Structure formats: structure tokens, C-alpha cells
Amino acid sequence: MKLKNILSPTLVKVHLAGNTKQEIIKELLDLLVADGKVLDADLAFHDMMEREKTMSTGIQHGVAIPHAKTKAVKDLVACIGIKPEGVDFQSLDGEPSKIFIMTLSPYDRVGPHVQFLAEISMVIKTPHARARLINAKSVEEVLSVFGL
Amino acid sequence: MSHQMMVLVLQLGVILIATKFLGTFFSRKLKQPKVLGELVAGMLVGPYVLGAIPLPGIGPLFPVIAGSSVPVSVQLYGISSLGSIFLLFNSGLETDLPTFLRFSGKATVVGFGGVIVSFLLGAGITVLLHPEVHSIMDPEALFLGTVCTATSIGITARILSENKKISTPEGVTILAAAVLDDVISIVLLSVVVGISTVEMKGGSIAWSGIGLVALKAVGFWALCMVVGILLAPKFTKGMKRVHSLGIIAEVSFGIALLLAGLSELAGLAMIIGAYITGLALSQTDVAHMISERTKAVGEYFVPVFFAVMGMMVDFGAMKSVLGFGILFAVFAFIGKLVGCGAPSLLVGFNLHGALRIGAGMLPRGEVTLIVAGLGLASGAIGPEMFGVAVMTMLLASLAAPPLLVATFKGGSGYKKSLAAKEEPDIVTIELDFPNYTAVDFVRRSLADGFRGEGYFISSLEGVNPSWQIREDEKVITMSIVDGTKFSLTAKRQDEQFVRLMLTETLAEFQQFTDSIKTMESPDMMGARLLINMFSDEDQQESRSSGAGSSPRTKKR
Known part of the structure; x- marks a missing residue:
């Protein structure tokens, strides 16, 4: 899977305004909606929050991967948001989440989104890469971490 | 000829x-x-x-x-x-x-x-x-x-x-x-x-x-x-x-x-x-x-x-x-x-x-x-x-x-x-479940997920039930150990992918267990199945009223 086919400058936001999980998800979803990738924004938000109820997607080291399966998209879509101050995302290590990788995928396919996240995780598993993301001043800086 | x-x-x-x-x-x-x-x-x-x-x-x-x-x-x-x-x-x-x-x-x-x-x-x-x-x-x-x-x-x-x-x-x-x-x-x-x-x-x-x-x-x-x-x-x-x-x-x-x-x-x-x-x-x-x-x-x-x-x-x-x-x-x-x-x-x-x-x-x-x-x-x-x-x-x-x-x-x-020198670089992920039914549910869901992605799944012979999940050079082995432990073995380079696939399956499992909580108690369901079985008049009555969910048997 090529990350450049999924990510583009319009799908990255370096200074997220939201201060809660709900606000962050809404803000990231707006990026996807603005890019015309979501058929039904309300449904996508609902499915995303339902998924969060099942299992929080805040992982560790400031990384969160909010994701859900939904009828609101036809193909895998993704966006990236950065909040250097951090937000409580009920992460596994209790630390505030600063890097958000959001994906939405259709019900029938789980693989593309798993493959996408696997590739993203390979990039941001090092402290150096995560620090570059958190300190990024521009969208281009964020994308450059992923070699884009 | x-x-x-x-x-x-x-x-x-x-x-x-x-x-x-x-x-x-x-x-x-x-x-x-x-x-x-x-x-x-x-x-x-x-x-x-x-x-x-x-x-x-x-x-x-x-x-x-x-x-x-x-x-x-x-x-x-x-x-x-x-x-x-x-x-x-x-x-x-x-x-x-x-x-x-x-x-x-x-x-x-x-x-x-x-x-x-x-x-x-x-x-x-x-x-x-x-x-x-x-x-x-x-x-x-x-x-x-x-x-x-x-x-x-x-x-x-x-x-x-x-x-x-x-x-x-x-x-x-x-x-x-x-x-x-x-x-x-x-x-x-x-x-x-x-x-x-x-x-x-x-x-x-x-x-x-x-x-x-x-x-x-x-x-x-x-x-x-x-x-x-x-x-x-x-x-x-x-x-x-x-x-x-x-x-x-x-x-x-x-x-x-x-x-x-x-x-x-x-x-x-x-x-x-x-x-x-x-x-x-x-x-x-x-x-x-x-x-x-x-x-x-x-x-x-x-x-x-x-x-x-x-x-x-x-x-x-x-x-x-x-x-x-x-x-x-x-x-x-x-x-x-x-x-x-x-x-x-x-x-x-x-x-x-x-x-x-x-x-x-x-x-x-x-x-x-x-x-x-x-x-x-x-x-x-x-x-x-x-x-x-x-x-x-x-x-x-x-x-x-x-x-x-x-x-x-x-x-x-x-x-x-x-033998030790030639061990390939593999990782094993293990999860414990309370019983075989639970571990088998996760195993089936995960297999379906992989199958949907074009993977081929075949059962392997062995002491424990095992399956090979394969697509081109990607090979993952899935086993149920001692009836309740779920084990996945993969090359280190595929570890992230396997962990994420398993996480998705566990999310489905969570939804399944949550949905179980909303259903009628199985005890009650069983009772409803048995309720009129031993009394002919009640059975006829319930059939004519369409009530209950007692099973009907075909008589020839």
C-alpha cells in the first residue's frame, strides 16, 4: 500500500483545536468531510464514537489511532492530526495523546486499514519520528516524516 | 485393443x-x-x-x-x-x-x-x-x-x-x-x-x-x-x-x-x-x-x-x-x-x-x-x-x-x-481465553478477516489445532493451545499487521459479548422451548394462539 495514495496535505492538521476526545474526532472528521471523502458525516461520527466505546484507540507514547468501519465511506480514508499539548484519549499508558491517525473503512474490508496502520506504525515507532511529528510546524513537515 | x-x-x-x-x-x-x-x-x-x-x-x-x-x-x-x-x-x-x-x-x-x-x-x-x-x-x-x-x-x-x-x-x-x-x-x-x-x-x-x-x-x-x-x-x-x-x-x-x-x-x-x-x-x-x-x-x-x-x-x-x-x-x-x-x-x-x-x-x-x-x-x-x-x-x-x-x-x-542457530526471526503473540468456545470464536473471526483479504487458510496437523494463513510470502500460523490459549506466530516484519488484525477481531468479539448481555437469558429461552412439550392440550392451545416459541415437530 502506498501512503501517498491515502494521505495528502489537505488531510493533515498540525494544531488541532479540540480539547476532548469527542472534539478531536469531530475535528479530524471535518478534514475528511471537507475533502469530500465522507458520504454521511453524522453516521461516520456515530460509528467512530461507537467504536471508541468498545475499545479506546489511545495507544501509548502519545499516539492514538481512532478508527471505525462505516457505511459512510466507500474506500479506506485517513487523516492525521497533531496536538502538541495532548488530549486525554484514555490511552493504554495513561499519557495524553498528541498524534492522531484517523481511518474510516467500509464494512466489507478490514485489510486496507490494517495494512495502512501497520505501515504508519512502522514509521512512528521511533521516539525521533514521534518527536518530529509533535514539533512539526507545517503540514509538509508532517508528511515528510512519512517520506511524502 | x-x-x-x-x-x-x-x-x-x-x-x-x-x-x-x-x-x-x-x-x-x-x-x-x-x-x-x-x-x-x-x-x-x-x-x-x-x-x-x-x-x-x-x-x-x-x-x-x-x-x-x-x-x-x-x-x-x-x-x-x-x-x-x-x-x-x-x-x-x-x-x-x-x-x-x-x-x-x-x-x-x-x-x-x-x-x-x-x-x-x-x-x-x-x-x-x-x-x-x-x-x-x-x-x-x-x-x-x-x-x-x-x-x-x-x-x-x-x-x-x-x-x-x-x-x-x-x-x-x-x-x-x-x-x-x-x-x-x-x-x-x-x-x-x-x-x-x-x-x-x-x-x-x-x-x-x-x-x-x-x-x-x-x-x-x-x-x-x-x-x-x-x-x-x-x-x-x-x-x-x-x-x-x-x-x-x-x-x-x-x-x-x-x-x-x-x-x-x-x-x-x-x-x-x-x-x-x-x-x-x-x-x-x-x-x-x-x-x-x-x-x-x-x-x-x-x-x-x-x-x-x-x-x-x-x-x-x-x-x-x-x-x-x-x-x-x-x-x-x-x-x-x-x-x-x-x-x-x-x-x-x-x-x-x-x-x-x-x-x-x-x-x-x-x-x-x-x-x-x-x-x-x-x-x-x-x-x-x-x-x-x-x-x-x-x-x-x-x-x-x-x-x-x-x-x-x-x-x-x-x-x-x-537447530538453534537456524531459527528464523519469528514472533509469537498469545492470548488467554476462559474457554474453548471463546477462543474458537476469535479464531473463526480472525480467519474470516484474513480470508476476506485474499489469504488462504489451511489446517495443519499437530498436537494442537493449528492453521496456516498465507498470502504470497506472508505466512502466519494460528493455533489453539491447551484448549483456551490463542497463539499467532509470524515473521517479525509482519508483526504489526498481525497485531492490528487481531485487535480488530477482538473489537468484534467485544461487540459480540456486549450484544450477549442484551439478549434474553438462555435459561429462559430453554424453559420456553420446553414449556408445552409434555402437555398436549397446552401445545394445541399455544399453536392456535400462536404464542410461545416451542419447537414444532413434523408428524408423518
């Missing part, structure tokens, strides 16, 4: 029934490998025992075919060859290619050791015990030495396959060494025929001709291996576009037949071409699916191969050379046990492994008869020495299966220090 076909069909019917009965009897009652029963079935119904009895309107069902190196009809021999192609094609598919390649160097040492020691012992014992043979260069000694060298890969492959041992270090070493054995035997036979001709008729040995035979055999083997390994993944990738595993399996077997024929053309046995095709395809994600399909068809043909092998045993030819024959066979055994076992000790196997490899290289088959037949036809050996070759084949075929099964019991045959 129609008579010949009628006889062939009758022969096949008798062979199938006899092999199935005796194969089952040997495996279930005598606890011996099935193949032994199939060989014995062939001996019993074949041209030298029951098959010789004339039947009204047909004559003997299995008449001895004069002037041929094999005593059965060309048609029957053809069907049996098809059986051997099925067998070796599947053995190739079941072989782990990386392990095969890793052990091929060791197998070369083992193969050469087996050929050299067996040849010297076979020729030596002939010189020692046969008053008319004075030198190891005597044509009779040379032919009997060569008789000892060729390993019949079929019997061993069948037993290794039945016991799921093909991809063990010993299994791949035996198969690679047996393949090499065939190449060496062909070259050796050319040398022996050359020397014998000179010894008997004078002149000089045509070394250039012998060199050409060797070059052809080795070149074909090497070329097919390289081309096969490189092309197989591309072939299956292209074939997947037809969206039919059946077609992929059928075309693959077609290629195996083509390569088997070309192999014979290059002077090698047909089974070598079939094995190479299977081996090349073994690295692809559809290998298991192809094997599943061709194995099912092979079940009809493989017993014919072993029965025909049994039919080659002419008990009458053995009478006059019984004592020498037994002694010769014992030396032929020692030749392989020591010749293959001792080099195994030098290349990383322990005594256990060396014994397994020696036992695996014991069986002799049709190549033995072909060599002896050539010697007989050229006048290098007489009919009594042909009988010795037959007896060697018989005793080796009967002794090898139980010995092989017995030696493969117990621990690893590979030295621990070396």
Missing part, C-alpha cells in the same frame, strides 16, 4: 480393491504403514502368485510380459507411473522449499556417501561370495554394486507424508539425497554399462558419452530447479486471475506431467520432474490448495504404483540364490544405513537423525529392477543374480516402512546447537 482395455480395467479394479483392503488391514490391525499393505497386495495379486491363475474367457489376469524389464503390461505400468507422478508432485508441494535448499548441501554429502558405500559393499560382497567373480571390475560385480545404489523415493515420500515429516531436517535431507541419488545412479549406470561392454567385448570406454549423460542429468535438474523456483510465484499470481483453485491445481499438475516427461527425456526418472514442479510450487500461497485437490485424485493412482512395484517380485527367481540373496540384501541395507547415516553425523545430525536418514534411504524400487534388467539383457549378469536384485528390492521394501516409522518417533534428529 478393446480386449487389452478390458483387461486393464479389470486389473485396476482388482488392484484398487486389494490395495485398499490390505492397506487398511496393515495400518489398522498390524499398525504398519499402508504402503506395506499395498506392496504385499501387489505381490499377492500379481503375475507371480494369484495373477498367474488363468480365468475363464480371459486367461491369467496378470500375465508375465516377456521381453520387458517389468513383468506387467505397458498400459498398467503407465497408470502406475501416473501414480508415482501424483505421489512425488504432492511430496514436492508438501516440502518446505527454504528448508530443502538449506539442507541440499548436507543432502549432497549424504547422497554421495550412500552411493559410494552401497556400491562398494554390493560389488565387494559379490566378489567375496561369488566364486566366478574375481574382481570388483567384473561386470557382474559392477551391476550388483549399482543395484545397491538407487533409492526408491516413493516409499519414503509416502511414509514421510503420512507422518507429516516431509519438512523436517531429516525429511528434506532424505528427499534431496534421494533425488541426487537418482542423478548419480544414472551416471553410475552409464559408467558401469561402458566398463562392462569393454570387459565383455573389448575396446575402450566412451568417457565422452558418459560425460554427456552426466551433464544432461545434472543440467536438467539444476535448470528446472532454478527456473521453477523463479517462475512458480509469477505463475500462481497470474493464474489467480481465473478465480478457480480447481483450474490452478489442474494446470499445475499438467506442468508436472510435462516436466516428468522431459525429465525422462533427459535420462532421469519421471518422478524427479514431478517432484521439482511440486517443490517449486510449494513456496506459493496456493500450494496447500493444489495439494488438497491432487492428493484426492492421487488416492486412486498411488496404490496402483505400489501394487505394481510389489508385482515385480518374482518369488521363483529367488529360490536358487536364497542364501546369497539374503546376505546381499543385508549388505545393501548396511550400505545405505552406514553410507548415508555416517555422513549425516558429520553435517549436523545426531545419532537419531542419522538412523532416520539411513532408514529413509533404504527402499529400493523400480530403478533396481531396471538396472538388473539392463545387466540381464546385456549378459553381464545371469537370471540368478537378477533374482538377487529382486530379493534385495523385496526385503528393502518390506523392512524400510516399519523401520522408518519407528525411527521417526522421539525428539529432534538435528543437533541442538545447530
